Amino acid sequence: MTTQSGVPLPPDDISRKLTLSHSDDPMLRHVSIVGGTYTILVSGEQTGGRYCLIDMLIPPGGGPPPHRHDFEEMFTVIDGEIELMFRGQPYRAAAGSTVNIPANAPHAFRNDSNRPARMLCMCTPAGQEELFLAxxxxxxxxTAPPPSLSQAEQAERMARAKALSAKYRTELLA
Structure with a gap:
């Protein structure tokens, strides 16, 4: 078999394994960040760095500050809705909506409703999940509640995010 450009497909890499995950599996890594819980369903390690897939549970008022990164990010809202800021313009994405954020574009999102929102987020190439873990x-x-962090602990997490963001190809804008 050949691709459209006429170059033969490489052989199957049998060292790569099937990934089958379930978002409620307690063996997955569930990370509390910016008030939400992000469950890493498929990591870059599992995809040869091609992409990662994250289940995001965003509480009312939750969401990341304005930022940008050099990789594509796509959300599908499964439940609830989010307010999205993209290049300074507001948008609303409700259950059933899919949003693609082009690489390098400034953006943020926030759950402005009174109930949790849930999204699937794919980043390509992978790496964003590693920032969340760090x-x-x-x-x-x-669905575990986030830890109760003191103001000093919150400030430490933000300082850590700012210090590590460039390593993970991200720029915090606020």
Missing amino acids: VGDLVASR
Whole structure:
């Protein structure tokens, strides 16, 4: 078989394994970050760095500050809705909506409703999940409450995010 450009497909890499995950699996890594819980369903390690897939549970008022990164990010809202700021323009994405954020574009999102929102987020190439693990706090499950952090602990997480963001190809804008 050949691709459209006429170059033969490489052989199957049998060292790569099938990934089958369930968002409520307690063995997955569930990370509390910016008030939400992000469950890493598929990591870059599992995809040869091609992409990662994250289940995001965003509480009312939750969401990241304005930022940008050099990789594509796509959300599908499964439940609830989010307010999205993209290049300074507001948008609303409700359950059933899919949003693609082009690489390098400034953006942020926030759950302005009174109930949790849930999204699937794919980043390509992978790496964003590693930033979340480096900055966030592991929790027991997808629905576990975030740890109660003091103001000093919150400030430390933000300082850590700012210090590590460039390593993970991200720029915090606020």
